Amino acid sequence: MAKRALITGITGQDGAYLTKLLYEKGYEVYGLLARRSTDTLWRLRFLDVLDKIELIDGDMTDVSSLVRVMHKAKPDEVYNLAAQSFVYTSWYQPILTGQVTALGVTNLLEAIRQTNKEARFYQASTSEMFGLIQETVQDENTSFYPRSPYGVAKLYGHWITINYRESFDMFCCSGLLFNHESPVRGIEFVTRKVTDAAARIKHGKQKELRLGNIDAKRDWGFAGDYVEAMWLMLQHDKPEDFVIATGTTTTVRDMCRIAFEYLDMNYEDYVVIDKKFYRPAEVDELLGNPAKAKKLLNWEPKTDLQQLIHMMVDADMVRVSKE
Ligand code: NAP
Ligand code: GDD
Numbered sequence: 001m002a003k004r005a006l007i008t009g010i011t012g013q014d015g016a017y018l019t020k021l022l023y024e025k026g027y028e029v030y031g032l033l034a035r036r037s038t039d040t041l042w043r044l045r046f047l048d049v050l051d052k053i054e055l056i057d058g059d060m061t062d063v064s065s066l067v068r069v070m071h072k073a074k075p076d077e078v079y080n081l082a083a084q085s086f087v088y089t090s091w092y093q094p095i096l097t098g099q100v101t102a103l104g105v106t107n108l109l110e111a112i113r114q115t116n117k118e119a120r121f122y123q124a125s126t127s128e129m130f131g132l133i134q135e136t137v138q139d140e141n142t143s144f145y146p147r148s149p150y151g152v153a154k155l156y157g158h159w160i161t162i163n164y165r166e167s168f169d170m171f172c173c174s175g176l177l178f179n180h181e182s183p184v185r186g187i188e189f190v191t192r193k194v195t196d197a198a199a200r201i202k203h204g205k206q207k208e209l210r211l212g213n214i215d216a217k218r219d220w221g222f223a224g225d226y227v228e229a230m231w232l233m234l235q236h237d238k239p240e241d242f243v244i245a246t247g248t249t250t251t252v253r254d255m256c257r258i259a260f261e262y263l264d265m266n267y268e269d270y271v272v273i274d275k276k277f278y279r280p281a282e283v284d285e286l287l288g289n290p291a292k293a294k295k296l297l298n299w300e301p302k303t304d305l306q307q308l309i310h311m312m313v314d315a316d317m318v319r320v321s322k323e
Contacts, residue, residue: 002027014124032060034060070112076119078112105156228299
């Protein structure tokens with residue numbers, strides 16, 4: 001019998017890559033689809049998986065819909081990827097961020113507990129919880145210090161996941177994933193903003209690129225590699241939390257350089273610093289140690305930053321040329 005998986009946040013970057021992975025592994029894939037007035041299915045189309053899955057209406061803030069979705073999907077595995085995930089927006093919509101990104105996790109855990117507590121649960125935790133870093137290299141034992149309403153909400157989601165594991169003997173795991181990107185990354189995130197702008201400038205459709213703090217450092221990996229780690233966590237013999245990262249950190253400035261150089265341009269000729277994109281509190285630096293995932297899950301990143309940025313620029317060049 002094929003295994004059944006339910007993915008919340010299926011229309012997001014990770015949702016699309018995870019759908020592709022699970023479909024290729026023979027799963028029946030169900031997705032929670034929030035009602036929107038515009039098309040949110042473009043990523044599932046881009047990865048050619050839209051017609052291979054079943055989408056069920058519901059919202060993370062509406063527990064009755066989550067119970068209905070659980071009854072309908074009858075999943076063996078639940079991947080909770082839904083969130084208000086843009087850090088910048090979390091200062092301007094802190095309550096919505098808390099309702100979806102924090103309490104939404106409890107809504108889903110309750111729906112699982114009340115319908116089928118044997119289902120395995122994955123929570124999308126984040127390196128943003130490390131925030132004002134307490135150790136130069138962050139791993140599963142590093143203390144948290146979130147710096148944004150998003151980071152605070154995710155920390156709640158992280159601890160409620162651990163609490164349900166310890167209270168109700170449920171198979172609940174958290175993946176502490178560092179930044180991961182792809183050609184279907186949302187345009188508001190810095191890597192995609194840069195690769196899209198580089199492609200537009202190359203095509204003569206844009207003149208400059210306005211950015212905020214380009215001295216921030218991130219440990220960037222490829223989303224396609226990272227969704228495999230999510231799946232591996234739920235195949236492991238016991239529920240645990242894992243850091244997923246590359247172990248390399250790079251400034252936004254150097255990431256820009258990689259993108260522009262690939263198109264034979266110098267980023268310094270186009271990047272304009274704009275205070276509008278600075279944040280009320282910044283996460284200056286993130287660098288993860290994925291040794292536990294390597295040891296227990298045999299997981300390793302396959303794509304380095306240069307390959308990733310080139311892949312994203314290539315995709316944006318094609319998109320821009322078709323406009
Ligand atoms: P994303 O592209 O922003 O996708 C977010 C998903 O959540 C979308 O499918 C969105 O649906 C859905 N969603 C938002 N509010 C919802 C609601 N009220 N009810 C139901 N669905 C809702 O995020 P991502 O980059 O794929 O990340 C996936 C998860 O991993 C998120 O939880 C994120 O916080 C976490 N994470 C991401 C990274 C990273 O670097 N990408 C790192 C660590 C952790 P619509 O399309 O309808 O808006
Ligand atoms: N978005 C954006 N836009 N970021 C900019 C800009 C800009 O114009 N200029 C500089 N930055 C800097 C931000 O200040 C931040 O330090 C860094 O680029 C990365 O910003 P984002 O790409 O927006 O990602 P993030 O690190 O804030 O959050 C992402 O990664 C988290 C994991 O660490 C998101 O995917 C979160 O959902 C995820 O949890």
